[in-house]
Amino acid sequence: MNWITIVWPMMAASILTLALLHLVVWFKQRQQVAHLFFAIAALGVAVMSGMELIVMRSVSIPQVVLLMRWLHLPLLVVWIAIICYVRYYFNAGRLWLAWTACYLRIFALILSFTTGQNLFFSEITHLKQVAIFGGETISIAQGVLNPWYIVGPLSMVALVVFVVDASITLWHQGSDTARRRAIIFGCIAFFLLASVGHGVLVHTGLIHSPYLVSISFMPTLFAMSYELSYDVLHSAKLAERLQISIIKREQAELDMQTQRNALTHLSRVTLLGELSGSLAHELNQPLAAILSNAQAAQRFLAQENINLDEVRDILQDIVDEDKRAADIIQRLRLILKKADCQLQLLNVNEVVQDVLKLVRSDLKNRGVTVNSNLSNNIPVVTGDNVLIQQVLLNLMMNACDAVADAVSIEQRQIHIHTRWNGTAVQVAISDQGTGIVSDDIERVFEPFFTTKPQGMGLGLAICRTIIHSHKGQLWAENNNECGASFYFTLPAYSGETI
Amino acid sequence: MTTSKPTVFIVDDDASVLKAVARLLRSAGFKNALFSSAQQFLDEHDSNASGCLVLDVAMPKMNGLALQQTLAAQNSELPIIFLTGNGDIPMSVRAIKQGAVDFLTKPVNDSDLISAIQNAIETNQTTRQARSKLHELQQRLATLTPREREVLSHVVSGKKNKQIALELGTVEKTIKVHRAHLMAKLQVRSLAELVKMSERLGIISSPLE
Structure with missing residues (x-):
């Protein structure tokens, strides 16, 4: 085993590995054609190194003639691949120089098949066994040079000029990346020239050395690969930075959502604060019933003839009233809870009924009656129960405020309608108050706009945000006779998962 | 009741x-x-x-x-x-x-x-x-004739029979008969009782008012 037999296949193998890596990258990202061109160039160089090895080990002249003829095919492939790489990846290099290099190489290929034994020799007279470094012996073809021999080095010079021209263009672009690329190109050009010079010297028999064409392409390939990898690494870095900035943005959005939720919750708590007196009354009723029932039972039990049926009824009523009180507390806890939006299937009529239970006492105290006209033919909607309750509560209390000062019982009424308007469930809350000044009919939904002395002016703005987040609409209209109506819509549940 | x-x-x-x-x-x-x-x-x-x-x-x-x-x-x-x-x-x-x-x-x-x-x-x-x-007293009062009501109002205002007779243009004896009748109808035995009842019925105003 000698070192040439080890080094050349190793070189071919490492180049093929690089080729394979970039082929995979290209396969994943088809628009990055530079990787494909690199892979093709690398493949060409690998084939060339194989051919060189066979020539150096050959003892048969016809075999060497044939290999030297066919060597020009992988050379053409490498040429085209390098030119395409420069054009597509760096977007530099003059087109006419590129075509010149290509045509010269094609011409070289044709000449290799049509003149002499190949482009190098008109005739190979013998294979000289030469001893080189490390005590190796290799075959070197000797003979009469082909007169067209010069076309090969010329095409190489054209390629070098193309590459140098491209690197000058890049250098003038001035950016760090462009300069780095220009330097890499300079190296490519140097190694290409070196390989041409070396080839000429070997073929003319002036020096005895192994063929180094494929080896001289190695630095070129490594430079190209380094440049491509640099880009891949750079993309990874950019992606990482992008990831960080996306995370920051998501965090900011999350913070904003949290703040919005907190504000919505605050508005809900304020709303319930206004109702607190009435809610206390609502809770007081079952407690009053429980106390009177229990004391009645004590009295019945103290009598001589105990009526057990009566006592049994009393205990049942106490149980029922206790549940009623618990139900009120449960409803309050639900609406006061600070929770994220939880979508569920809702029957709007049931939500209206729930809210009416909450405001019943307040309406009674203020002498306002509610007329509800709830359509049975409405589909279910998706929404957050608590948020929709909040909107209804807000609109009902506004309506109540609008009519609370009216004298006649007829005026102290609010109407609640639910219906299917053909595209969505529509809820209308109407009062018989003084209505809204026409200029303000849209402004009432702006934050901090209020007509109430103690109001913050956030209620309706938050209501509109809630309804919009449910893909619905909320608007106000003045009635024909007197007072105003607030409408909101909620789209029907369309069957997709919540 | x-x-x-x-x-x-x-x-x-x-x-x-x-x-x-x-x-x-x-x-x-x-x-x-x-x-x-x-x-x-x-x-x-x-x-x-x-x-x-x-x-x-x-x-x-x-x-x-x-x-x-x-x-x-x-x-x-x-x-x-x-x-x-x-x-x-x-x-x-x-x-x-x-x-x-x-x-x-x-x-x-x-x-x-x-x-x-x-x-x-x-x-x-x-x-x-x-x-x-009060209702019962009012019922008793209602049984009086108009002449007896007239005499009653004079009696409780403190006038003597003779004065009343003079004012009503009749004789003292007639007034005495009316007076006996109305006291029987109103079921009172003394002038003091009659005055007290008249006060409650609002025929004369209470001295406190």
Whole structure:
């Protein structure tokens, strides 16, 4: 085993590995054609190194003639691949120089098949066994040079000029990346020239050395690969930075959502604060019933003839009233809870009924009656129960405020309608108050706009945000006779998962 | 009339509270009648019955205070005990000024409610007795002839028979006969008793007024 037999296949193998890596990258990202061109160039160089090895080990002249003829095919492939790489990846290099290099190489290929034994020799007279470094012996073809021999080095010079021209263009672009690329190109050009010079010297028999064409392409390939990898690494870095900035943005959005939720919750708590007196009354009723029932039972039990049926009824009523009180507390806890939006299937009529239970006492105290006209033919909607309750509560209390000062019982009424308007469930809350000044009919939904002395002016703005987040609409209209109506819509549940 | 058992009328729009209060009063031996709204009470209650009214304040349509005013306008003598869940001071002052006998808050302790009801019923019975006595006197007064009424007003204003006869253009003996008749009809034996009765009937004004 000698070192040439080890080094050349190793070189071919490492180049093929690089080729394979970039082929995979290209396969994943088809628009990055530079990787494909690199892979093709690398493949060409690998084939060339194989051919060189066979020539150096050959003892048969016809075999060497044939290999030297066919060597020009992988050379053409490498040429085209390098030119395409420069054009597509760096977007530099003059087109006419590129075509010149290509045509010269094609011409070289044709000449290799049509003149002499190949482009190098008109005739190979013998294979000289030469001893080189490390005590190796290799075959070197000797003979009469082909007169067209010069076309090969010329095409190489054209390629070098193309590459140098491209690197000058890049250098003038001035950016760090462009300069780095220009330097890499300079190296490519140097190694290409070196390989041409070396080839000429070997073929003319002036020096005895192994063929180094494929080896001289190695630095070129490594430079190209380094440049491509640099880009891949750079993309990874950019992606990482992008990831960080996306995370920051998501965090900011999350913070904003949290703040919005907190504000919505605050508005809900304020709303319930206004109702607190009435809610206390609502809770007081079952407690009053429980106390009177229990004391009645004590009295019945103290009598001589105990009526057990009566006592049994009393205990049942106490149980029922206790549940009623618990139900009120449960409803309050639900609406006061600070929770994220939880979508569920809702029957709007049931939500209206729930809210009416909450405001019943307040309406009674203020002498306002509610007329509800709830359509049975409405589909279910998706929404957050608590948020929709909040909107209804807000609109009902506004309506109540609008009519609370009216004298006649007829005026102290609010109407609640639910219906299917053909595209969505529509809820209308109407009062018989003084209505809204026409200029303000849209402004009432702006934050901090209020007509109430103690109001913050956030209620309706938050209501509109809630309804919009449910893909619905909320608007106000003045009635024909007197007072105003607030409408909101909620789209029907369309069957997709919540 | 006074012999029939007094009734406690209860008006509350909350059915369970109404039922519970009624039960408590039944356990204490009171007869009661239940109404779920002010209007139902006005339409259905026996206005001649004795007793008292236990009234909720916050009710839809007509509230407790409005019912109190309506009853006052109808000269009802039914004492009213307010029973409210969220009463404030102005509300209780207003209720008491308009004649309510008590103002209690829910949940109410049984002894408070029962003693308030007992007081109210006693007040009501006193009032009713006084009114029935007056009614009886008025009936007696009505049996007098116009001439006897005329003589009565002169007698209680302190005039002598002779003076009266002179003013009415008749003789003293005739006045004496009228006087004996009217005292018999009014069932009084002395002039002092006659004056006292006249005062109650409003024929002469009380010296204190």
